[in-house]
Amino acid sequence: MTTTRDVSATTPAASAVEVRGLRTVLNGKVIFDGIDLDIARGRVTAIMGPSGTGKTTLLRHVTGQLAPDAGSVRVDGENVPTLSRAKLFALREKIGYLFQNSALLTDFTVFENVAFPLRQHLRLPEELVRTIVLTRLQAVGLRGAAHLMPAELSGGMARRVALARAIVRDPSLMIYDEPFVGLDPIALNQVLKLIRTLNDTLGITSILVAHEFAAVRRVADHVYLIAGGKVAAQGHPDELAERDSPWTRQFFGGEADGPVPFQYPARDYATDLGFPEARR
Amino acid sequence: MTQSKRSFQIGSGLFILLGFAALAYLATQTTSLANYRQGDTYVVKARFSNIGQLKLRAPIKIAGVRIGSVQSIALDDKALDAVVELAIDTRFAALPDDSAAAIFTSGLLGDQYVGIQPGGSPDVLKNGDEIVLTQSSMQLEDLIGKFLVGGDSKTPAKTDGAEASPQP
Amino acid sequence: MSLPRRPSVVAESLAQLGSAGLFLFGILAAIPRSLRHFQETVRQVWFVGAMSLVIVMTCGLFVGMVLSLQLYYTLSIFGGTAALGTVVALSLFRELGPVVTALLFAGRAGTSVTAEIGLMRATDQLSAMEMMAVDPMAYVVAPRFIAGILAMPLLVCVFNALGILGAHLVGVSWLGLDNGTFWGNMTASVDVWKDVVNGVVKSTVFGAVIALIATFQGYTTPPTSEGVAYATTRTVVSSSIVVLALDFVMTAFLM
Numbered sequence: 001m002t003t004t005r006d007v008s009a010t011t012p013a014a015s016a017v018e019v020r021g022l023r024t025v026l027n028g029k030v031i032f033d034g035i036d037l038d039i040a041r042g043r044v045t046a047i048m049g050p051s052g053t054g055k056t057t058l059l060r061h062v063t064g065q066l067a068p069d070a071g072s073v074r075v076d077g078e079n080v081p082t083l084s085r086a087k088l089f090a091l092r093e094k095i096g097y098l099f100q101n102s103a104l105l106t107d108f109t110v111f112e113n114v115a116f117p118l119r120q121h122l123r124l125p126e127e128l129v130r131t132i133v134l135t136r137l138q139a140v141g142l143r144g145a146a147h148l149m150p151a152e153l154s155g156g157m158a159r160r161v162a163l164a165r166a167i168v169r170d171p172s173l174m175i176y177d178e179p180f181v182g183l184d185p186i187a188l189n190q191v192l193k194l195i196r197t198l199n200d201t202l203g204i205t206s207i208l209v210a211h212e213f214a215a216v217r218r219v220a221d222h223v224y225l226i227a228g229g230k231v232a233a234q235g236h237p238d239e240l241a242e243r244d245s246p247w248t249r250q251f252f253g254g255e256a257d258g259p260v261p262f263q264y265p266a267r268d269y270a271t272d273l274g275f276p277e278a279r280r
Numbered sequence: 281m282t283q284s285k286r287s288f289q290i291g292s293g294l295f296i297l298l299g300f301a302a303l304a305y306l307a308t309q310t311t312s313l314a315n316y317r318q319g320d321t322y323v324v325k326a327r328f329s330n331i332g333q334l335k336l337r338a339p340i341k342i343a344g345v346r347i348g349s350v351q352s353i354a355l356d357d358k359a360l361d362a363v364v365e366l367a368i369d370t371r372f373a374a375l376p377d378d379s380a381a382a383i384f385t386s387g388l389l390g391d392q393y394v395g396i397q398p399g400g401s402p403d404v405l406k407n408g409d410e411i412v413l414t415q416s417s418m419q420l421e422d423l424i425g426k427f428l429v430g431g432d433s434k435t436p437a438k439t440d441g442a443e444a445s446p447q448p
Numbered sequence: 449m450s451l452p453r454r455p456s457v458v459a460e461s462l463a464q465l466g467s468a469g470l471f472l473f474g475i476l477a478a479i480p481r482s483l484r485h486f487q488e489t490v491r492q493v494w495f496v497g498a499m500s501l502v503i504v505m506t507c508g509l510f511v512g513m514v515l516s517l518q519l520y521y522t523l524s525i526f527g528g529t530a531a532l533g534t535v536v537a538l539s540l541f542r543e544l545g546p547v548v549t550a551l552l553f554a555g556r557a558g559t560s561v562t563a564e565i566g567l568m569r570a571t572d573q574l575s576a577m578e579m580m581a582v583d584p585m586a587y588v589v590a591p592r593f594i595a596g597i598l599a600m601p602l603l604v605c606v607f608n609a610l611g612i613l614g615a616h617l618v619g620v621s622w623l624g625l626d627n628g629t630f631w632g633n634m635t636a637s638v639d640v641w642k643d644v645v646n647g648v649v650k651s652t653v654f655g656a657v658i659a660l661i662a663t664f665q666g667y668t669t670p671p672t673s674e675g676v677a678y679a680t681t682r683t684v685v686s687s688s689i690v691v692l693a694l695d696f697v698m699t700a701f702l703m
Contacts, residue, residue, distance in 0.1 A: 063579060089581040103576035106567070117580045120587075165580075288491045295498035299602020302609040303648070309631075310537050310612055311638040339636075344628065391636055 016041040016173055016205040017062055022071035024057060031057050033229035034071070044199050044206040046220035046237070048213065053226050055209045059175055062207070063095060064088045075173065093121060096166035100178045102158040104150035110137070111146040114165045121169070136164040140194060156187025163194060174198065174206045180215050188215060195219050217241065321348060321367040322407040326381040326394070331362045332417025333392050334383055340366050340394045347372040350394060366394060376401040382415035392417060471664045474585050475593050481583060482590035489591040496557040496592065497599030501606065503556050504549055508607035511548060512614025515539065520623050529625055533634035536615040541643045545608040547695055550654040553600055554687035558662035561592050562683040565666025566676035589667060593659045600655025601648045608647070646702055650695070657694060658687045
């Protein structure tokens with residue numbers, strides 16, 4: 001443990017998140033089969049891949065919600081799967097996580113939702129809490145909505161409130177789980193702009209899981225394409241878009257069939273329909 | 281927010297208060313605790329040749345109204361009768377000193393209590409006095425016996441008096 | 449086309465029981481940490497306890513009235529209407545109060561706790577708390593558990609008090625039983641420890657069991673809308689069965 005910390009201390013500019021030989025089997029299905037990833041500090045790294053390739057699972061490994069079957073996940077030099085609960089919670093205090101469905105606490109107003117992490121971990125004077133929360137809400141453009149309940153928000157507004165909540169404690173690592181899903185183009189641009197601004201102004205390391213290549217291309221510095229339990233491709237988004245591989249072609253070009261089959265694995269079609277002679 | 285927090289606190293407080301009030305009500309008004317209520321009392325003695333199933337803290341009543349409770353029951357080893365100390369509420373301090381005490385049964389099979397029949401004397405009972413006129417517990421067996429032999433069941437049971445003569 | 453073998457009902461129930469037991473240990477371990485969220489416990493006492501008052505009070509009143517009516521006619525056959533207060537009080541304090549309140553509590557508070565926690569699970573609010581380094585066991589589950597344990601005995605006392613008032617209303621004001629007889633016989637035969645406190649102890653246990661079942665079902669529900677619906681139903685069914693079974697066991701031991 002101490003040696004780990006020494007290593008990370010000597011190379012602070014190295015990866016914020018370092019995944020080595022990650023192997024995960026869920027319900028008998030191999031999700032990851034020896035994946036290596038490096039999330040560069042201060043950059044926006046996108047993780048892409050077809051549905052069901054375990055992008056969210058990867059995030060759960062990074063945040064310690066799920067232990068892998070093999071391999072290591074180091075966040076700031078700490079091997080997440082081996083951390084005690086207390087240390088894991090201490091680590092999570094430095095991580096901001098934007099949930100796919102915003103996950104705002106329904107009992108609280110927008111203001112209290114954003115204030116929640118502050119109130120839970122710090123004993124701050126009320127005026128300071130107010131100041132911090134309002135600056136964060138201002139940053140996402142929703143200072144005027146502070147008194148609303150989550151049920152009164154649209155999807156895009158809820159996502160922005162969740163973003164304000166995620167950044168309220170100045171995390172060093174931001175994780176966005178599918179932040180673009182279900183947003184109209186305006187809201188999508190707002191969220192995109194926020195991610196980019198946060199990264200540029202605060203130098204936060206960001207991990208972004210998304211499907212929308214067009215959006216990712218505008219914000220990400222580096223892209224990992226995960227498919228079939230492996231890293232299928234990686235690189236700068238522009239470069240990936242040019243690269244000629246069946247995976248990238250299908251995924252970025254949006255072809256229906258390719259290495260990712262359109263058909264779920266099944267028995268022979270003709271046999272299923274009951275034409276025995278077709279088996280010959 | 282602080283406002284609503286406050287109202288939750290007040291609401292919960294009221295609820296807890298109501299719950300405990302209900303508990304206190306149940307405990308003091310519906311149970312035997314209601315009979316423990318001990319204000320200021322004065323004690324008078326009474327001798328009975330037979331107290332039947334009279335128990336400690338059994339009620340003392342005048343005209344059916346409770347005025348106190350049995351404080352102690354002891355056997356006088358000379359006279360061989362039961363000495364019962366009656367703790368009577370000081371609110372009922374004006375009992376004539378020729379009042380009579382008797383042991384009754386509430387209902388046919390209920391608990392026993394001491395009933396007091398006020399007399400007409402101008403003097404009142406004071407702390408430590410003794411009620412001279414007493415009547416022992418009516419034993420169901422005796423009653424049945426009397427009834428069967430056709431005895432003098434019409435006349436009221438004889439008053440014992442201090443010499444505590446045995447039942448006929 | 450063979451379906452995957454379904455686990456047997458016995459194994460499934462055992463697994464449920466086992467995980468509920470472990471969940472209980474999780475709650476107990478989280479209680480010291482939940483003391484930091486005292487505000488939340490107070491809020492839950494309001495939601496779980498005070499919000500159940502109306503139904504508990506109404507039902508208490510009617511149960512007392514019905515009990516009085518039924519017993520009056522039965523007792524009058526034996527000329528024992530004087531015992532009405534006693535019988536009503538004893539049956540309320542020992543059995544009907546704790547059991548009926550527990551069933552009402554499971555239906556009113558238990559289901560809402562299950563649905564609430566289940567929805568928090570389904571909308572990732574529990575995961576969000578985990579990610580904000582807030583332990584949902586300490587922040588969400590333990591306060592509701594404590595509130596259940598606190599609220600149930602208080603609700604039972606309210607139920608009993610209203611039941612007695614209802615019985616008095618019917619017995620004395622309506623059927624013309626003597627007021628002194630009603631109270632006198634009751635106070636003569638009802639014991640604080642054996643009857644009232646016993647009922648309170650029972651109801652505390654019921655409160656703990658219902659709160660455990662409700663939070664467990666909510667916490668472990670599949671994060672879908674039908675998952676939450678089933679979990680709510682299961683809360684009522686399991687609570688009712690467990691409460692009645694426990695009632696028998698506890699009566700056998702406490703008598």
